[in-house]
Amino acid sequence: MADDDDFLHAPDAPLHKDPAYRRVLIQAAVLNGLMFFGEGLIGLWIGSAALIADAVDFLEDTGIYLLGVVAIGWALRSRARAGFIMGLAMFAVGVVALAQVFVRLWYGGVPSPLGMSLTAAVALAVNVTVAVRLLPYRTGDSSMQSIWLSTRNDALLNGLTIVAGVLVANRMAAWPDIVAGLIIAGVNLYAARTIIVAARAELKATEPAPG
Numbered sequence: 001m002a003d004d005d006d007f008l009h010a011p012d013a014p015l016h017k018d019p020a021y022r023r024v025l026i027q028a029a030v031l032n033g034l035m036f037f038g039e040g041l042i043g044l045w046i047g048s049a050a051l052i053a054d055a056v057d058f059l060e061d062t063g064i065y066l067l068g069v070v071a072i073g074w075a076l077r078s079r080a081r082a083g084f085i086m087g088l089a090m091f092a093v094g095v096v097a098l099a100q101v102f103v104r105l106w107y108g109g110v111p112s113p114l115g116m117s118l119t120a121a122v123a124l125a126v127n128v129t130v131a132v133r134l135l136p137y138r139t140g141d142s143s144m145q146s147i148w149l150s151t152r153n154d155a156l157l158n159g160l161t162i163v164a165g166v167l168v169a170n171r172m173a174a175w176p177d178i179v180a181g182l183i184i185a186g187v188n189l190y191a192a193r194t195i196i197v198a199a200r201a202e203l204k205a206t207e208p209a210p211g
Helices: 002-008 019-046 049-071 076-107 113-137 142-171 175-205
Strands: none
Touching: 019 049, 019 113, 049 076, 049 113, 049 142, 049 175, 076 142, 076 175, 113 142, 142 175
């Protein structure tokens, strides 16, 4: 608590130095790591492209949160590098999600709509909880922005997966799951581009003067 008091009495302190921010990242990393295993196993069990793509996203988020904790004490240029790495991780998740869609198309089959919706509801609860706690830190540097964007997008995509599960039940067809998987891939690829561009701008702005 003493660290919190020191931060509150230092209005010019960088936002990422708030001790509460570090605690949120650690708790978020633990929750996301658990969700990666839980959602991934269920996704493989019922054959859902959307759940598997989201599970990989949880793994990426776990790494992002842990990197965010490590990078708290770094200088802006180093934090920009961390943001760039986070952007690349988001890009990788988009590629994996896209590949999983093609795998599901190849093997076919209709996933369990109840399993999809219930698992996505748990994932939504986790991501909304983390997103609400990260809300005060969404306007920081590229590293903080990537963490916020990743969490916010995950919550939105969990809602999409719930809707896809309902449509699978209504239509008894796999296409809503496939469409949800494609959207998850596209959102991650777009967010990755946003973060990489921001990180590159920060790196350019903090380049050491020649000579």
